[in-house]
Amino acid sequence: MLEQRIQQHFIDSADLKYQASQSLSKPIAAAVQAVLACVTSGGKVLACGNGGSAADAQHFAAEFVGRFERERPELGAIALTTDSSILTAVGNDYDFERIFSKQVRALGQAGDVLLAISTSGNSANVLAAIAAAHEREMTVVALSGRGGGKMNAALRDTDVHICVPHERTARIQEVHILALHCICDGVDAQLLGDQEPQS
């Protein structure tokens, strides 16, 4: 029955979030510190991912540049998923694998953060962006699932890896957006104090 199926999605999502709150709070806190160190020293976050993760990259950039829940100074973030001219030119003239890495090389500076989002950890264009970020002496905050895939080998010890302990893309994405909201909230709490939001 359809309603039961829907209820099962809610239960599975809530179960995973409850379970992952223990294991992911540490890497998410590390991500807050990495992003905070970046933006307080004049750096910016470059965010990338495919499909639903592209939407997550844009969602995060909007909350950094605009606001999350409280008023605060604007924070630098750019989603690398939005400029259709760059995406089509690089995809057409080179290959799809380079759509993010060429933007990272063009825009990234030492001290910036790359937010690399892939539920499988295996998207070639996200992996290429990670390699480009390392070339630019950027720290990588990676969001993955399914054991982390090829991201495990691509990341350095100084990077942060938030790997959702689940196999299903939709469930992993649901935890990714929660993790991104935790990062926004954590940065705001460090910058403004930890009082509850007004609305």
Ligand SMILES: O=C(CO)[C@@H](O)[C@H](O)[C@H](O)[C@H](O)COP(=O)(O)O
């Ligand atoms: O949102 C969904 C599925 O829920 C899809 O659009 C999904 O994001 C796409 O298939 C992506 O290409 C998957 O890439 P990745 O997460 O494995 O890096």
Ligand SMILES: [Zn+2]
């Ligand atoms: Zn989706």
